[in-house]
Amino acid sequence: MQNIYSKSFNLRTSDFDCYRKITPTSVLDLFQTVAGEHADMLGCGFEALYSRKLLWVLVRTKYEVINYPKMYQTVIVKTWPLAPSRLGFQREYLMEDEKGYPLIKGSSDWVIINSEERKFVAATNIYPEMEHLTQKSFDERLKKLPDFEAEGNGFVICPGFSQLDMNGHINNTKYASYVLDALYPNEKSEIKSFQIDYRHELKIGDEVRLYIQKNDDFIRVKGVNGSGDTMFICKIGV
Secondary structure, eight states, X not given: OOSOEEEEEEOOGGGXXXXXXXOHHHHHHHHHHHHHHHHHHTTOSHHHHXXXXXXXXXXXXXXXXXXXXXXXXXXXXXXXXXXXXXXXXEEEEEEEETTSOEEEEEEEEEEEEETTTOOBOOSSSSSOSOOOOOOOSSSSOOOOOOOOOOOSXXXXXXXXXXXXXXXXXXXXXXXXXXXXXXXXXXXXXXXXXXXXXXXXXXXXXXXXXXXXXXXXXXEEEEEEETTSOEEEEEEEEX
């Protein structure tokens, strides 16, 4: 059984912003694509799990830029799952150039829920019998991002149909676009690392306000719904 999966991609103009920097949404989309394809190969992709009334749910994801990819560059994106814990699944990522030099590394934490009861499911009989790799993208496991006090009026978003995924909620990659819309970075802005914690699922029509907290080394952004619930928190290393 193939415990690591890699795929070649030709980066497009749509993967970059107006300053020719790869967008967080594109990075997360590439990671999501290889993760989904690898899960299908392992027999635990969306369709296989859904037939068992199970769903993958992304809890948090983080990436760190080592070298910025260039427009139209061909990149190799690799992914591999670590051995699961009782309820959690950790999956690692690495984007390289054609010569094998690292560009972006990442990690993600997942859980599996029952699609009808929306309850966590133990990590048994999900992966086939296989030898799990132990190589990690980061020395420390991803930590839950702390909340912060919202100030000001915030930046309002209202997700629409085009952002929905197969589970019927807003695709995890779209949150990164909301964050950048709220920040409106300039040409000198540079993302060194990017992490999002997904607290509650966004659904079509949810009106959410994004609040920003800036520090010297990082920026934090959180989305709050009309009931005051923190839907997601993002931390960007700058």
